[in-house]
Amino acid sequence: DAGITQSPRHKVTETGTPVTLRCHQTENHRYMYWYRQDPGHGLRLIHYSYGVKDTDKGEVSDGYSVSRSKTEDFLLTLESATSSQTSVYFCAISEAGGNGYTFGSGTRLTVV
Amino acid sequence: GESVGLHLPTLSVQEGDNSIINCAYSNSASDYFIWYKQESGKGPQFIIDIRSNMDKRQGQRVTVLLNKTVKHLSLQIAATQPGDSAVYFCAENYGANSKLTFGKGITLSVRP
Numbered sequence: 194d195a196g197i198t199q200s201p202r203h204k205v206t207e208t209g210t211p212v213t214l215r216c217h218q219t220e221n222h223r224y225m226y227w228y229r230q231d232p233g234h235g236l237r238l239i240h241y242s243y244g245v246k247d248t249d250k251g252e253v254s255d256g257y258s259v260s261r262s263k264t265e266d267f268l269l270t271l272e273s274a275t276s277s278q279t280s281v282y283f284c285a286i287s288e289a290g291g292n293g294y295t296f297g298s299g300t301r302l303t304v305v
Numbered sequence: 306g307e308s309v310g311l312h313l314p315t316l317s318v319q320e321g322d323n324s325i326i327n328c329a330y331s332n333s334a335s336d337y338f339i340w341y342k343q344e345s346g347k348g349p350q351f352i353i354d355i356r357s358n359m360d361k362r363q364g365q366r367v368t369v370l371l372n373k374t375v376k377h378l379s380l381q382i383a384a385t386q387p388g389d390s391a392v393y394f395c396a397e398n399y400g401a402n403s404k405l406t407f408g409k410g411i412t413l414s415v416r417p
Contacts (some may be wrong), residue, residue, distance in 0.1 A: 226404070233313075235394065235409040236349070251404070283348050290403060293339050296348035 196220040199284050199297040206304055212271040214300050216284030218264075224287040225267040226294065227251075227259060229280040236283065242267055243290060274304045313392060315412040324382040328395030328408050333376060335397040339405065340369060340380045343392045352380070352393075382413075390415045 196219040206212050216225060226241040228251075238251030240259040248259050256278060258270045271278055281301050285294035318324045330338065336357040341349035355362045355369045355378075362369050368381040378395050392412050396405040 233409070236407040238404060241404060292337070292398075293351050293354055294349075294405060295351070296341075298348050299346075 197284060197286050197295055197297045199282075199300050201300060202298065203301045204303070206274050206302070208275060208304055209273050212274050212302065214269045214282055214284075214302070216267040216269070216286075216297060218267075218286045220286055220288070220295070221264060222286040222288045222295075223264075224290050225261065226285040226287070227257075227267065227269045228283045228285065229253065229278075230283060230299075231280050239269065239282075271302075274302075276304050278302065279304045313410050313412045315414055317414045317416060318385050319416050320385060320387060322385055324380075324385045324389070324413060326380040326382070326393050326411050326413060328378040328380075328411075330376050330378055330395065330397040330408070331406065332397060332399055333373075335399045335406075337398040338369070338371060338378050339396045339398075340367075340378075341394045341396065341407075342389075343394065343410070345391075349394060385413075385415050387415050387417065389413060 198217045200215045224243055227239040228236045230236050237253045239253055239257050240251055242248045242261040260268045281299050283299045284297040287294045339354040340352040342352050343349040353364045353367050353369050355371050360371055366383045370379045392410045394410045395408045398405050
């Protein structure tokens with residue numbers, strides 16, 4: 194999707210295990226975002242980044258951490274996965290904050 | 306694909322008719338608005354945007370109308386086709402370097 198790739202596309206993991214999702218972009222955009230999408234809740238922001246090593250929390254950041262060591266990669270880590278973190282996770286990129294986002298295809302994560 | 310349409314309001318239209326999808330936004334200071342389309346199992350895709358200094362903007366078969374007085378945004382789809390069946394989200398933004406706020410979405414179902 195327009196130079197943004199998420200991996201893996203699907204993952205099943207056990208409760209209590211760490212999980213890392215990757216977002217990779219080839220657009221050289223400054224801003225990157227992680228959202229989760231659940232029925233009835235729409236898209237909720239987990240964390241975002243406004244530059245290399247510059248990140249901030251979103252509205253549902255508890256239980257998640259992120260890292261951005263280079264422009265093209267934004268990693269989302271669940272330190273100890275819980276069943277409530279079963280969701281579809283979307284990464285998005287933006288050239289300038291507040292402008293339109295381009296979304297990746299999503300990662301479906303199931304915590305059992 | 307992911308059942309993101311669960312618990313969302315649904316608009317059902319006949320193929321060939323025009324569709325109007327409405328959205329009430331929350332921040333009277335928002336100055337940029339976007340409509341996204343999300344098909345089952347995919348990430349949201351940009352449809353059309355509008356800045357607050359405009360009331361109307363047209364794209365290919367789609368028109369966005371903005372009424373700032375009542376904080377209302379609408380998406381009109383002309384000659385609705387089966388491929389238009391999806392969940393539609395509005396999003397709003399205020400100021401540079403801020404983050405988009407997404408509505409919960411509306412499911413559009415096109416009857417053949």
